[in-house]
Amino acid sequence: MQAVEIVLVLLLAVVVSGAVSRMLPLAIPRPLIQIAFGAVIGLVADWRVTLNPELFFLLFLPPLLFLDGWRIPRENLFRDRTTIVQLALWLVIFTVLGMGLLIHWMIPAMPLPVAFALAAVISPTDPIAVAAITRKTPMPSRMMHILEGEALLNDASGLVCLRFAVAAALTGTFSIFDAAGDFLWMALGGLAIGVAVTWSVTRVTRWLSRRFGEESGSQILVSLLIPFGAYLAAEEAGCSGILAAVAAGVTMSVVETTGQALAVTRIRRNTVWGAIQFAANGAIFILLGEQLPGILDKAAHTVRSTGHHDPWWLAIYVVAIVAALAALRFAWVWVSLRFTLRQAGKPARPNWRIVAAMSVAGVRGAITLAGVLTLPLVMRDGSAFPARELAIFLAMGVIIVSLITATVFLPMLLKGLQMPSEPGHDRAENAARVAAAHAAIAAIEKAQHDLSKGRDDADLYVEAAGRIMPLYRQRIESRSFEGEAAAMARLNDAIERDLRLAGLKAERSEIFRRVRARELDSETAGKLVREIDLLETRFDDPMD
Structure with a gap:
């Protein structure tokens, strides 16, 4: 019974935190508010959530990675593929090696494999947190697309590196040649399984829909099961379930271009997946805050075992890690943009504000937390996994400080910033x-x-x-039209849209009035309101 109560409290906290984030006049990111709510719950409640790493990984990561792959614009991913790959693959490897050595040097009590594992989980970025920060200071669309593409791929690369680091910590051995072979098998096998699962499932469901009719509820449930099926199938084959989930999402976006699903299915499915994304991301940050008080106590004990006695050393470690991450990212973004500009035949001098904004926008979020919480509880001999609580606390600290840093500096860097245009989009x-x-x-x-x-x-x-x-x-x-005529046509479209919206809202208000006055039954009213809602969704789009 307590497990049910915990889930309900977490979901309620996610809802309340979302409302509070909209009420606050300042652009405080929702993840920070959710962490604060979780900390309050952890201090006030008389229960503690015991997280099973494997179960936590399975429940949260496959759907989130699948959704990222599903919703990423493929054309933008392909257009900026050079920059994205440099950030999502080579920067991750650079970060894991550099930060792993730095963390082990700063904290000798943390074994080198555990330091590499921590470096691996703090390498993925979180564009959802960035979007929350920039909701009042819009980010150039091309920069946001690059960050989304980077996050999609570095989630997978960072978590695969985590898997190797944890294996090295458990076994005490590591071979670069074996790791390279395992990486190829895990990567290629995971990608192939993700594509195969999605393609085969969607083919079967499409055939059934054509033969016997389509049921929206079943289609939505199938889409929910695909990421878990791809993940579990890949893990069973010894491949990367993470990459399988990502590949399944990208394949789903390709399958959707056939346009064979019913319109009502797509609308309802998007709503369901939006709610899942909101709840899963929110629950992760609430859990972060809930775990924070207990982990702080254990981490302080770990710090004392290194010869320090002042808990402020924890803050020093976090700030040092965040500063090093920012420096590594700034240097890499600078070099990457110079390389990209030179390849395009343009002056190889990147705008420093673009470089700084791309660096500060490297916020850590849900994937970092989900990854670090999957560190094993015990070694193979039954002893406690070394420095686990300290690693979790440092990852949490990196998330919080990176969010605060981006909240303070990113709006200033983005003000008036122009990225290279996305050619031909409006045309x-x-x-x-x-x-x-x-x-x-x-x-x-x-x-x-x-x-x-x-x-x-x-x-x-x-x-x-x-x-x-x-x-x-x-x-x-x-x-x-073109020129002034096109501008006038857009103005006319905007006026017509506003008038249509006003009429639709009046229609809906009248229907609800008749229901309250018992002049119309609820079933008929529901049908009419649903039709109006669909029309309003079509017209209430500023890009229309």
């Missing part, structure tokens, strides 16, 4: 809308002809088509 969008409108007009004309053939009421079909097609023709005209 491609307009072209797609015009082409879709032409296709719609052709389909309506054909449907009108086919449906009215041989009918006495054929004029009704002509009149109905005449009411629908002008909307598409208006879209074609408004998207075909």
